[in-house]
Amino acid sequence: MLAKRIIPCLDIKNGRTVKGVNFVDLRDAGDPVELAEIYSAEGADELVFLDISATEERRKTLVNMVRSVAEKINIPFTVGGGISSVEDVEILLNNGADKVSINSSAVKNPQLINDLAQKFGSQCVVVAIDAKQIDGQWIVHLVGGKVPTELNLFDWAVEVAERGAGEILFTSMDNDGTKKGFANEALAKLSGLINIPIIASGGAGNIQHFVDSFKEGKADAALAASVFHFKEIEIKALKQELKNNKIEVRI
Amino acid sequence: MKIVIINYGAGNIQSIMFAIERLGFKAVLSNNPEEIQSADKVIFPGVGEASYAMKKLKESGLDSLIPTLKQPVFGICLGMQLMCNSTEEGNTKGLGIFDVDVVKFTSKVKVPQMGWNQIYNLKTDLFKGVSENEFMYLVHSFYAPKCAEAIATTNYDVEYASALQKDNFYGTQFHPEKSGDVGEKILRNFLKI
Numbered sequence: 001m002l003a004k005r006i007i008p009c010l011d012i013k014n015g016r017t018v019k020g021v022n023f024v025d026l027r028d029a030g031d032p033v034e035l036a037e038i039y040s041a042e043g044a045d046e047l048v049f050l051d052i053s054a055t056e057e058r059r060k061t062l063v064n065m066v067r068s069v070a071e072k073i074n075i076p077f078t079v080g081g082g083i084s085s086v087e088d089v090e091i092l093l094n095n096g097a098d099k100v101s102i103n104s105s106a107v108k109n110p111q112l113i114n115d116l117a118q119k120f121g122s123q124c125v126v127v128a129i130d131a132k133q134i135d136g137q138w139i140v141h142l143v144g145g146k147v148p149t150e151l152n153l154f155d156w157a158v159e160v161a162e163r164g165a166g167e168i169l170f171t172s173m174d175n176d177g178t179k180k181g182f183a184n185e186a187l188a189k190l191s192g193l194i195n196i197p198i199i200a201s202g203g204a205g206n207i208q209h210f211v212d213s214f215k216e217g218k219a220d221a222a223l224a225a226s227v228f229h230f231k232e233i234e235i236k237a238l239k240q241e242l243k244n245n246k247i248e249v250r251i
Numbered sequence: 252m253k254i255v256i257i258n259y260g261a262g263n264i265q266s267i268m269f270a271i272e273r274l275g276f277k278a279v280l281s282n283n284p285e286e287i288q289s290a291d292k293v294i295f296p297g298v299g300e301a302s303y304a305m306k307k308l309k310e311s312g313l314d315s316l317i318p319t320l321k322q323p324v325f326g327i328c329l330g331m332q333l334m335c336n337s338t339e340e341g342n343t344k345g346l347g348i349f350d351v352d353v354v355k356f357t358s359k360v361k362v363p364q365m366g367w368n369q370i371y372n373l374k375t376d377l378f379k380g381v382s383e384n385e386f387m388y389l390v391h392s393f394y395a396p397k398c399a400e401a402i403a404t405t406n407y408d409v410e411y412a413s414a415l416q417k418d419n420f421y422g423t424q425f426h427p428e429k430s431g432d433v434g435e436k437i438l439r440n441f442l443k444i
Contacts, residue, residue: 001368001369001406001407002364002366002367002368002407003366003367003368003386004366005366005367040431045366045367046366067265070265070266070269071269071272071273072273074270074273074428074429074430074431074432074434074435075388075429075430075431076388076426076429093263093265094263094265095265096263096265096266096269097263098263098266098429118300119299120263120298120299121298121299121300122363122392123298123363123365123390123391124263124298166363166365166390167365195358195361195362196361196362196363197361197363197365197366220361220365220366221366250367250386
């Protein structure tokens with residue numbers, strides 16, 4: 001059976017990982033390659049690198065990082081953050097990224113999804129959607145949840161799937177950082193509406209939250225950052241517990 | 252050993268280059284017929300859309316060259332699908348090496364299948380030392396149904412052929428270069444054939 005995936009997300013600034021990471025055995029806590037190797041060895045199914053740097057040098061350092069990760073890592077990885085054109089994507093894929101994730105640029109220019117799917121195939125196009133509830137409606141937000149759009153989460157998800165996205169990374173801004181669990185109700189609704197894989201993001205605090213995201217949220221994959229970086233949850237133990245709950249995982 | 256990766260402008264070939272380097276070998280990228288014919292091992296990658304990829308193959312005459320190759324040839328993902336008789340994707344005629352027609356998953360399951368799934372009923376030296384039911388990384392919307400040339404089976408929607416073999420031709424639907432240490436073992440096995 002197809003396994004549910006566990007995906008650590010690493011924030012990258014100027015080619016280095018940010019957010020203090022709590023790995024005592026790390027020689028260099030800012031080295032994305034070393035962290036990627038550790039997560040891969042612990043059983044992560046995929047990795048996501050989210051570039052949050054804003055300098056002009058951004059693209060060059062990111063491309064170098066992608067290349068060094070691809071040289072070392074034998075599991076798939078996605079690169080996101082500031083990607084706005086077919087050319088951006090081409091450079092990242094040519095340097096070994098397996099998928100790219102687009103967010104604001106897809107909202108601003110939805111045709112980009114079609115263009116990327118046509119040129120590179122849906123399999124490498126992840127559309128990230130950040131949303132939070134306003135007056136009971138799930139509204140898509142940009143700039144890390146700061147700027148609301150007029151888009152409804154579910155309408156937008158249907159549209160991006162129709163345009164050729166291969167996967168949706170849904171982050172609930174209401175849950176993100178709370179450590180109170182994923183937005184399972186919205187996740188399950190998404191899963192029922194569209195027929196491409198959904199990655200759950202935002203709210204992971206304990207192992208049960210992951211169990212719930214798969215059982216109640218019907219997610220295909222679950223993504224988290226700090227609980228892995230700070231070793232609050234170890235991937236091996238997490239996967240064992242998922243298996244105990246009869247959730248198919250790769251162990 | 253001379254390893255040539257067929258470069259026909261379809262898809263991400265860097266991952267497979269790096270994987271071969273991790274195994275301690277060097278690979279050459281080429282679409283030159285003489286260079287490909289002189290290789291000890293040929294890898295035929297591919298991601299993206301089938302009719303576009305087939306068009307690219309035809310432009311460089313590789314569609315007629317590949318079926319005549321005598322050395323071990325390894326098609327990966329779309330590469331494997333293009334080695335079949337045909338694929339429903341873009342109603343594309345394939346290279347006709349594997350006697351099977353590639354079809355689309357039904358909407359009973361999420362399409363594409365994306366992630367790690369198990370391989371079983373493993374045959375040939377490609378899987379030497381690989382246990383049954385290991386997980387491999389797959390991303391695809393179309394599949395080769397079970398057939399006489401199947402050397403691995405996977406279950407998603409239906410049981411289908413996740414690897415094929417005929418004479419010197421091998422193909423896997425999964426990405427050995429992205430399937431962890433077991434994937435690398437399969438790639439190494441191919442290089443030993």
